[in-house]
Amino acid sequence: MLKIEHLTKSFATRNAVSDISLSIPQGQMVGIIGRSGAGKSTLLRMLNRLADPTSGSIYFENRDIAKLSGKALYEWRASCAMVFQQFNLVGRLDVLTNVLTGRLYHHGIMSSMLQMFSASERAFAIKALDRLGMAHTALQQADTLSGGQMQRVAIARALVQQPKILLADEPIASLDPLNAKIVMDALRTINREDGITVLANLHTLDTARTYCDRIIGLQDGVLVFDGPPEKLTLEMAREIYGAEAEEAFSEGMTSTALAGVPAKERLTERDLQRHSDMSMS
Numbered sequence: 001m002l003k004i005e006h007l008t009k010s011f012a013t014r015n016a017v018s019d020i021s022l023s024i025p026q027g028q029m030v031g032i033i034g035r036s037g038a039g040k041s042t043l044l045r046m047l048n049r050l051a052d053p054t055s056g057s058i059y060f061e062n063r064d065i066a067k068l069s070g071k072a073l074y075e076w077r078a079s080c081a082m083v084f085q086q087f088n089l090v091g092r093l094d095v096l097t098n099v100l101t102g103r104l105y106h107h108g109i110m111s112s113m114l115q116m117f118s119a120s121e122r123a124f125a126i127k128a129l130d131r132l133g134m135a136h137t138a139l140q141q142a143d144t145l146s147g148g149q150m151q152r153v154a155i156a157r158a159l160v161q162q163p164k165i166l167l168a169d170e171p172i173a174s175l176d177p178l179n180a181k182i183v184m185d186a187l188r189t190i191n192r193e194d195g196i197t198v199l200a201n202l203h204t205l206d207t208a209r210t211y212c213d214r215i216i217g218l219q220d221g222v223l224v225f226d227g228p229p230e231k232l233t234l235e236m237a238r239e240i241y242g243a244e245a246e247e248a249f250s251e252g253m254t255s256t257a258l259a260g261v262p263a264k265e266r267l268t269e270r271d272l273q274r275h276s277d278m279s280m281s
């Protein structure tokens with residue numbers, strides 16, 4: 001069980017995350033939604049301590065994660081893996097070595113520096129790649145892969161950490177729809193088969209609805225919705241995304257599009273349909 005109590009992160013002029021309390025049972029798949037700047041990344045980054053909370057607590061199996069330091073913090077980061085929108089692979093290294101870097105958390109400093117991996121670790125890494133349908137690329141240089149393939153390798157790297165929690169910060173925001181589906185399917189498989197809790201920041205509401213057991217909605221750093229997808233009404237979704245009542249609101253719209261463009265300039269579904277009709281004629 002991951003338990004967050006009154007978690008707050010303040011920057012100079014504002015709270016990015018404001019007094020959030022939540023309990024997440026092991027094995028849940030949770031989607032975090034909200035418009036751009038709502039605090040989604042800051043919340044995830046606090047969970048694996050890439051950012052330190054200003055106040056509040058994060059408990060996992062009764063340990064206060066917000067207070068860990070040194071070796072204990074390193075161990076926590078091993079059990080709380082993270083994947084990012086930009087994949088964060090080392091492009092000039094081969095895929096297998098990239099995946100094996102996920103094992104460095106389990107090594108001492110010396111063997112980490114020498115990148116010494118045992119035969120069983122290599123086999124484990126290949127198995128992780130195989131689960132993601134990527135074993136055939138093991139010896140390929142990482143920067144020759146497509147974005148979707150890179151994200152699958154990044155997930156394999158997270159898997160070899162043998163995490164209890166997987167944090168995914170906009171894992172499909174840079175991918176085309178087909179690759180986005182492959183990556184989300186992979187996250188759900190890992191969640192269901194391995195019992196790993198998945199917390200994913202998702203920039204479209206329809207993805208969160210399709211894949212998640214539970215949706216958490218943030219608005220200006222404040223928790224404004226917490227429940228199963230079927231409880232998230234259109235009105236609530238509009239409120240979370242700050243969409244105005246008169247405009248067409250599509251669940252496939254991205255949080256960035258909703259936050260970045262003045263309402264009058266945003267494309268409605270009707271505009272998009274008209275555009276595709278025109279391109280086809």
Ligand SMILES: Nc1ncnc2c1ncn2[C@@H]1O[C@H](COP(=O)(O)OP(=O)(O)OP(=O)(O)O)[C@@H](O)[C@H]1O
Pocket residue numbers: 011012015016034035036037038039040041042043255
């Ligand atoms: N290091 C920082 N220093 C100052 N302000 C920051 C910092 N990191 C985030 N913020 C601010 O905190 C707020 C929340 O940012 P955050 O990146 O968590 O939002 P988000 O919901 O993940 O947005 P996006 O979807 O665009 O990534 C924003 O107003 C952002 O500008």
